[in-house]
Amino acid sequence: MDNRNSILTDTLPDQAIFALDIGTRSIIGMVGMPDGERIHIVAIEKAEHTKRAMIDGQIEDIDQVAKIAGQVKERLEKKLGCRLHKVCVAAAGRALRTESVTFEMELSRAQKIDAEAVSRLEAGAISEAEKIFMSREGKDSDRQFYLVGYTVSRYYLDNYMISNLVDHHGRVLKADIIATFLPTEVVESLYSAMHKINLEVASLTLEPIAAINAAIPQNIRLLNLAMVDIGAGTSDIAVCRDGSVTGYTMAILAGDEITESIMKEYLVDFDTAEKIKSEIDEMEELHFTDILGFEQTITRESIFESIKEASFRLCEEISAKIIEINGGMPSAVFLAGGGSRLAGLKEGIVEHLKIDPKRVAIAGNNFKINAYSEEYDLENPEYATPLGIVISAGFNIVNDSYRITLNDRPAKIFRNGSFTVMDVLMMNGYNYQDMIGRSGQNLVVSVNGKRTIFYGEKAEPSVLKLNGEEAQLSDPVNAEDWIVFIPAKHGKSAAAKLSDVTPLGPDKRVVVNGQLVKEDVVLKSGDKIEIEELVKESDPVEEQEVLFAAEREEESGVAVRQEHGHPPVSGIRLAPAEMSSMNIISGALKEEIKKEQKVRGEITVILNDTPLVLPPKPNNQPYYLMDMLEYSGLDFKNLTRQVMLEVNGENGYFQQELHNRDNIRIYQV
Incomplete structure (x- = not known):
C-alpha cells in the first residue's frame, strides 16, 4: 500500500511533520512521515513572493508573507487530502547573535546521571549565556532579544569528553553550548504570520541548524566541515567537528547582491x-526590455563581467565568516540553497579560501541519508532548509531554550533573562484582559445635570496555578515547571431603561436628549435626561431613598451608583447645602442604612490611600485583589518595573479575597 494513501484523511497523523521554509524570495512547504530511520517526504510545494515582503531573512510585511504561506498550505492540503494544523519553522534574520559558554555542575556524590540532571546542567549553561549576552548587548541597545534556542557542542563527565551523559556514573558534569538570540520582532512576526493562516507553531529551529542537519548528517560530523546555505537575502553558515556543531552565523550578503547589480x-x-x-x-x-521600454540583447560574458564585483564581495564575505566561526580553514565546504547554483560562486569560494576545488561541493548528495521520496528529487540544494526543518522535528533534535508545560501542553518559550508567569502567558497568546478580566462597559447618563452610572458586570476571576499551587503573575518560572491557567470571564455590559432611572407616570414630565418621552425607552451612554415633577406629594419611601443617597454622599463623596437587580435610588449628587439640611437623619436611621448597604453587598476599600466603593457582584461573588488592578492607575501594557501587591501592610496574592475596609496598595518598585 502506498504510504501517501495512509495520510489521506481529514487530519495528518500526529507523527507527520509539516515544515515551512520562509525565505526572502520564496516559501517552500514540505510534508514528511517518519519511516524507521529516515523521513519519507510525501509532498512539496513552493510559491514566490509577489512583492518584497522579506528583507535579509526578516519579515517586513506580515500580511503578504501570510498570504503566500497560505497558498503553499492550501496546495499541500489539496495534494494530501487533509487539513494542516501545526507547522515547524526556522528563524533567521540579519540580527542573529550567538554566545558560546562552558558551564560546570558538581553533584554531591558520584551517581547515575539521569535526564533531569542533564536538564539542570543545560539550564545553568543557558542562564550563564544570557547573563553574558545581556550584560554586553543590553547596555547599548534599545532592542529586546529572545533566547530562541541552543546547541550543545560537547558534554564532559569528570573532565572526559562524552557524547551522551544519560545513564553514565559520575560527579562533575560540564557542557559547552552555543546559545542563539534574535530580536523579539523577528520571532513575533514569524508567529503572527502563522497565526493569520490558522497554523500553530509546533517547533522552532534556526535556519543554519536546520540546513546542516540536512546537508551534514551526524555520521560525518567527526570531520571539520562547513555548510553555507545561500538564500536570496542571507547566507547561513554552520560548522562542525568531533561529532558536534561547533558554531553558526550569518552573512547578510546573498543572492540579492547579484540581482541588484544586474538591475x-x-x-x-x-x-x-x-x-x-x-x-x-x-x-x-x-x-529583455529595460525600464525605459528599450529591448536589449546581451551575452553571457557581458553579464558575468557586470556581476563580477558583487560576486567577489559575496564570496569574500562568506569565506571570511567561515574562517571566523571555524577558527581556521575547514576540511571541506558544502554549498546549499538556491544561491549555491549562481554561476562562478563555487569557484569564487575556492579562490578566497585557497582550498582544493574538490573540497567544495554543492550539497544534496547526503540528503538521502536521513530522507527519501518516491516523487521528488531531494538532491536539489534549495531543499536544504525545509528538509532540515523536517529532519530536526522528525528526529526530535530541536533544542528549545526551555521546557515548561502550560495547560498540559508544551509552552512556547523564548527567554530574555529571568521571566515570570505573566511572561509565559503573554508568549503563548494570552493578554492582560485574560488575566484580570474585563468588566462590562458602564452605562453613564445625565439626570437633571447630575452623572448617574449603571455598572457593567465584573469579570469572573481567572484561575492560575504554578506546580499545583495558587500563583501570582509575578512569580518566577523555572525549567520543568507546569502552569494551569483558566482565563477570566469578561463581564456583561450594563443595560438600562428609562424606568430604571425614574418611574414613569402622569405626575412627571420626562425629556431625553431634548425629546419629550412618555414611554419606556432603552438608554444609551451619554443620554441627557430631564425630569420635572408635576405633582409633588409626600412619599415616605421616596424620603427614605433621599436620606439613603445623602448618607452615601456623606460617607464616600461619590455619586450614587445604580446596579442591576437592586431598587434604584435617586442617582443625584447632593450639593453641600442640601447635605447640611439632612441633619434630621437620626442615628437609628443611619444604622438602618448601613445594614441595607451590607445586605446590598457593597464594600469599601482603601486603594492607594483613596476610598473606593465597590458595588455588589452578581450572586454576591467576593472581590479579589486582581479586581483592583484596573483601578490602580498603572498602565500594564507599558510596565517598566516590578509591580507590588499589598493588603493591610502584607504581601498580597493574585486571587486573595477582599473584605470591607481592607487597605490595599498596588505600585511599581
Whole structure:
C-alpha cells in the first residue's frame, strides 16, 4: 500500500511533520512521515513572493508573507487530502547573535546521571549565556532579544569528553553550548504570520541548524566541515567537528547582491534581473526590455563581467565568516540553497579560501541519508532548509531554550533573562484582559445635570496555578515547571431603561436628549435626561431613598451608583447645602442604612490611600485583589518595573479575597 494513501484523511497523523521554509524570495512547504530511520517526504510545494515582503531573512510585511504561506498550505492540503494544523519553522534574520559558554555542575556524590540532571546542567549553561549576552548587548541597545534556542557542542563527565551523559556514573558534569538570540520582532512576526493562516507553531529551529542537519548528517560530523546555505537575502553558515556543531552565523550578503547589480547595470526591474540571473547558465544570449521600454540583447560574458564585483564581495564575505566561526580553514565546504547554483560562486569560494576545488561541493548528495521520496528529487540544494526543518522535528533534535508545560501542553518559550508567569502567558497568546478580566462597559447618563452610572458586570476571576499551587503573575518560572491557567470571564455590559432611572407616570414630565418621552425607552451612554415633577406629594419611601443617597454622599463623596437587580435610588449628587439640611437623619436611621448597604453587598476599600466603593457582584461573588488592578492607575501594557501587591501592610496574592475596609496598595518598585 502506498504510504501517501495512509495520510489521506481529514487530519495528518500526529507523527507527520509539516515544515515551512520562509525565505526572502520564496516559501517552500514540505510534508514528511517518519519511516524507521529516515523521513519519507510525501509532498512539496513552493510559491514566490509577489512583492518584497522579506528583507535579509526578516519579515517586513506580515500580511503578504501570510498570504503566500497560505497558498503553499492550501496546495499541500489539496495534494494530501487533509487539513494542516501545526507547522515547524526556522528563524533567521540579519540580527542573529550567538554566545558560546562552558558551564560546570558538581553533584554531591558520584551517581547515575539521569535526564533531569542533564536538564539542570543545560539550564545553568543557558542562564550563564544570557547573563553574558545581556550584560554586553543590553547596555547599548534599545532592542529586546529572545533566547530562541541552543546547541550543545560537547558534554564532559569528570573532565572526559562524552557524547551522551544519560545513564553514565559520575560527579562533575560540564557542557559547552552555543546559545542563539534574535530580536523579539523577528520571532513575533514569524508567529503572527502563522497565526493569520490558522497554523500553530509546533517547533522552532534556526535556519543554519536546520540546513546542516540536512546537508551534514551526524555520521560525518567527526570531520571539520562547513555548510553555507545561500538564500536570496542571507547566507547561513554552520560548522562542525568531533561529532558536534561547533558554531553558526550569518552573512547578510546573498543572492540579492547579484540581482541588484544586474538591475543597476541594465536598468531593469527586480523580477527581470532575477530572470536574467537564473538564465545565465542556460543561454548564450539573453533578451529583455529595460525600464525605459528599450529591448536589449546581451551575452553571457557581458553579464558575468557586470556581476563580477558583487560576486567577489559575496564570496569574500562568506569565506571570511567561515574562517571566523571555524577558527581556521575547514576540511571541506558544502554549498546549499538556491544561491549555491549562481554561476562562478563555487569557484569564487575556492579562490578566497585557497582550498582544493574538490573540497567544495554543492550539497544534496547526503540528503538521502536521513530522507527519501518516491516523487521528488531531494538532491536539489534549495531543499536544504525545509528538509532540515523536517529532519530536526522528525528526529526530535530541536533544542528549545526551555521546557515548561502550560495547560498540559508544551509552552512556547523564548527567554530574555529571568521571566515570570505573566511572561509565559503573554508568549503563548494570552493578554492582560485574560488575566484580570474585563468588566462590562458602564452605562453613564445625565439626570437633571447630575452623572448617574449603571455598572457593567465584573469579570469572573481567572484561575492560575504554578506546580499545583495558587500563583501570582509575578512569580518566577523555572525549567520543568507546569502552569494551569483558566482565563477570566469578561463581564456583561450594563443595560438600562428609562424606568430604571425614574418611574414613569402622569405626575412627571420626562425629556431625553431634548425629546419629550412618555414611554419606556432603552438608554444609551451619554443620554441627557430631564425630569420635572408635576405633582409633588409626600412619599415616605421616596424620603427614605433621599436620606439613603445623602448618607452615601456623606460617607464616600461619590455619586450614587445604580446596579442591576437592586431598587434604584435617586442617582443625584447632593450639593453641600442640601447635605447640611439632612441633619434630621437620626442615628437609628443611619444604622438602618448601613445594614441595607451590607445586605446590598457593597464594600469599601482603601486603594492607594483613596476610598473606593465597590458595588455588589452578581450572586454576591467576593472581590479579589486582581479586581483592583484596573483601578490602580498603572498602565500594564507599558510596565517598566516590578509591580507590588499589598493588603493591610502584607504581601498580597493574585486571587486573595477582599473584605470591607481592607487597605490595599498596588505600585511599581
